[in-house]
Amino acid sequence: MDAQIVPLTSLPMGASARLHAAELSREDCALLRALGLTDQCRLRICKTGEPCIVQVRTARIGLAASVAHKIFVLPEAEA
């Protein structure tokens, strides 16, 4: 795995990243995708901890920490 790829839970509030992959079941991955968390989509961390809240496009998605821990992202440099 790319050394830069990190779990979503390791990012601080306000950080941006691109979605890389998820170590979740096929059904859970499908649910994330349906909510807009598609491959390489850009997301912003709105809240860390339980729940982890991310903004994808204009939608805010709440993720249980156990789910967020299994989502891997590529952090983006601050604009």
Add this chain to the structure above:
Amino acid sequence: MPAVSPRPSPAPPPAVPRPVSGALKVALLGNPNTDKTTLFHRLCGMMAKTANFPGTTAAARLGKCQVGGPSPLTLDVVDLPGIYRLDLDLPECRVCRGFLLGDGGAAPPDAVVVVVDATNLSRNLVLVGEVLALGLPTVVALNMVDLAQRRGFTVDTRRLAANLGCPVVSLVARRGDGVDELKETLRTLGDGAPAGPPSDLPLEDWADRVVADSLGGQHAVGTPVDTVTERLDQAFTHPVLGVLVFGGIMAGLFWILFVLAAVPMDLIEATFEHLGSWATAIVPEGAVRGLLVDGIIGGIAGTLVFLPQICLLFFLVSLLEDTGYLARAAFVMDRILCRFGLPGHAFVPLLSSHACALPGILSTRLIPDRNDRLTTILVAPLMSCSARLPVYVLLTSVLFAGKPLLAGLAFAGCYLLGATAAMATAFVTRRTLLKGPSRPMVLELPSYKMPSLRNALMTAGDQGLSFLRTAGTVIMAICVVMWWLSAYPRTEAPAEAVALRQQADALAASPESAEPLRQQADLLEARNAQAQSFAGRIGHAIQPVFAPLGYDWQLTVGVLTSFLAREVFVSTMSVLVGDGDDDVENEGVVAKIRSAQRDDGRPVLTTATAASLLVFFVLAMQCLPTLVLTRRESGSWRWAGLQLGVMTSLAYAGAFVTFQGLRLLGVA
């Protein structure tokens, strides 16, 4: 490590020809939080009913909408469950798929209105793409355009319609803007199949391209940081502050439910009491009067009395849901409830069940996952409802006469025992009968909004009518049957009562002395009638089953008759062993029931039997309406039977252990 890459979309089924009929069958589909149901209410008003899809717990609202003009048209509108995608392997998605494809022999809809959130167009268009691929005549209802404009998005609807290949109507459903245009578009909609998105492009990419081309130069990827929303989310989902806020809101909801609902409930009871008295006065004594007063009027009252709590709960929950807060609250409670196999969404139903299990079970419709919902329905009646209060008051007063502190602690203990049993049952159920992983807590957090009063009123009315149409009729029918079992066969008045009446008649000159004698005669007749009724005979016959719990035939009859509703236990006991007064706050009534004797002269209620009864009533189902509603909401008598079996077994085992344990400890 699997990527979250899109799976290839399923091959589209052949286009469905539009049937020719007098009315247009219209399916209303959309993502959750798109105000789809608000649009449904705008279209259909109160001409709607809620129904479960056959064999499922997924509900849909069905309504009619008249479109006027030169060629009037009726729209049969079906409000389908909110879903993100059709191809997800989730019960509500299967239901929507089946409906759109006309599974099970039903005709597919003549048109589909896909409600999309203009502030979140890209994701919403994925569902539109799936529907277009089915080849059904489609209209896109672009809702919340006012919010989108405030956020700087201006959607070019003509361009969007050209890109999608179907009509697009701009809407603000909350204000009713654009609803007439939508009706007109449906009237003129042809039955040709839309082209659909290209099959070689993932739907997400197609949606992004359509959005980029339709937003007047502005791309809807990312918005400025909304600091108010961020701060509110931080507070509402905070481990400590979030719980405090949630506790405060739920306490307020609970208080309103108890206090405000009591007013119409008392009014309903008083109205039907007067109606019963009036019927008693004008109908001659006999079977017809008994059926009318105790069976039909009593049955209608017993059904209608639940209505204020049901309507009020749905009104309040709808307001809360509209604000966007409930999605945050679900995360707060998920931390606690997930340990017992329940989702955070289960908290509102469980809390509501403290007022009454009926609105509690109805509100499980908020829970998206079928297994989570069934588990919550199964355990909700274990929470101590208000109908248990008279029984708790009576038995704790008997157990701890003159010791209000201990009586209060026992009272609180009853609530704790019920909640503990509910959590333990949920824990076991999710590991046995309803095995399988819970749906992970992943939720879209809707924008914070001012709640819509109109929407809340419509939802409350809709749910209340739905309760009356389905569960209400069954509850009333069973009330009549239970009345018949308690009232028949008719028996002769006992000799003692006849003698008392003769004495009273002889005291015609002194009515104040005659009245107590007549009251005593009435009581003796009621007691004899109860003992000789079918319910009384059944009580005698099955008393040996309840003997290990310490119950004589009188307590057994009390337990049996209270199957109709728990509070009936107090009135039954007051007739059997008291003086007919069922006011449990009356010290004299409690004293009389406490000192009542069995046929062999031993007290009916000892410390051990009272404690055993208390445990029994905390854990037992003893509520026929709940059973009927469980059947309706679960879609099967199997779950209702299981609920009855589990709760009765728990109650019997708990009461047995309590009675026998206290006896072993030397407590009489």
